[in-house]
Amino acid sequence: MQRNDLPDARLLQLTVAAVAAIVLWFLLRGLLPEAWRSPGSPQLYLTGVAGVLLLLVPVAFVIAKRGGSGANPVNWFNAHVACSLLGMVLIAIHSGGFLRRPPALLLLTLVALAALGVWARVHGSRRMAATFASKAPGFTVPDTATRDRLRVLIAEKRELLAQLDPQANEGTFSVNLPHFIRSPGLALAYRKLSREESLLLGTRAAVSAKQAWWRPLHMALAWLFVLGVVIHVITVTFFAGYVAGGGPITWWHLRAWGG
Numbered sequence: 001m002q003r004n005d006l007p008d009a010r011l012l013q014l015t016v017a018a019v020a021a022i023v024l025w026f027l028l029r030g031l032l033p034e035a036w037r038s039p040g041s042p043q044l045y046l047t048g049v050a051g052v053l054l055l056l057v058p059v060a061f062v063i064a065k066r067g068g069s070g071a072n073p074v075n076w077f078n079a080h081v082a083c084s085l086l087g088m089v090l091i092a093i094h095s096g097g098f099l100r101r102p103p104a105l106l107l108l109t110l111v112a113l114a115a116l117g118v119w120a121r122v123h124g125s126r127r128m129a130a131t132f133a134s135k136a137p138g139f140t141v142p143d144t145a146t147r148d149r150l151r152v153l154i155a156e157k158r159e160l161l162a163q164l165d166p167q168a169n170e171g172t173f174s175v176n177l178p179h180f181i182r183s184p185g186l187a188l189a190y191r192k193l194s195r196e197e198s199l200l201l202g203t204r205a206a207v208s209a210k211q212a213w214w215r216p217l218h219m220a221l222a223w224l225f226v227l228g229v230v231i232h233v234i235t236v237t238f239f240a241g242y243v244a245g246g247g248p249i250t251w252w253h254l255r256a257w258g259g
Contacts, residue, residue: 006078008122015118018085022092029097039096040236040244045251051090052229055110057083059226067177081117088114103232109225116218127211146200153197160190 035041058080065073088110095107158170164179164186175194179187198204204212235242240249241259249256 004074004078006074006081011081011118011121014081014085015114018089018114021089025089025093026097036093037096038250039098039101040249040251041096042250044094044096047090048094051087051094052233054083054087054090055225055229057087058222062222063177084110084114084117103228106225106228106232109221109228113218113221113225116214116221120214120218124211124214127208150197150200153193153200157190157193157197160186160193164190 029037035043038044061076061080064076088107091107091110095104098104099107154170161168161170161173164175164183165173175187175191179190236251237253238255239258240251240253241256243249244256244259246259
């Protein structure tokens with residue numbers, strides 16, 4: 001089966017093109033019509049909506065991957081990259097060039113996400129491949145007390161797994177979204193035991209700090225962005241008066257609270 005992998009060179013080209021588009025827009029901003037320089041104008045409002053819709057594709061990718069329904073993860077990843085970069089450009093335009101306001105933090109979060117994602121793909125993936133091909137010192141034989149605790153942990157995991165997913169194998173099982181939906185209590189308990197097992201084995205300590213923490217940081221920034229978007233949407237939709245600061249409300253909204 002032929003895979004449609006996104007080469008590193010193409011990824012870098014797309015990233016440079018997105019950054020160049022943002023820089024070019026800021027440089028030419030003064031020459032654009034007033035509507036494209038005024039935050040809250042219908043044009044910039046719709047641009048922001050389009051940007052957020054594109055940025056929902058990476059969220060859908062996470063849900064599909066965790067839900068076990070991502071039939072073609074390569075295509076999902078490619079869509080995640082393309083939609084993220086284009087969404088970032090549209091969000092930059094949506095800002096209207098006013099980067100001193102709190103919503104500008106969302107744009108900074110997107111830039112950090114893009115930079116971290118590119119690093120992980122271009123450099124981090126090579127380190128991870130080398131890790132799989134090496135004998136990590138963190139996986140050496142633990143002491144007696146640790147081995148005893150690991151035996152208890154594995155026994156507890158197998159007991160939980162018999163209720164959570166009887167057909168699964170403890171050595172290769174990973175909790176995903178359907179497990180959380182069907183049995184949230186069991187899934188959380190199993191996840192807790194798995195994390196304790198990783199700590200006892202020193203899994204994260206077996207690799208460099210960059211390799212160990214890039215993904216948790218990437219996910220934290222992504223969910224921080226989602227939270228920021230939700231707050232922003234609620235604010236401009238229901239507290240339009242507060243956002244406008246006494247000026248005209250030029251965007252679609254339901255309430256003008258705070259005016």
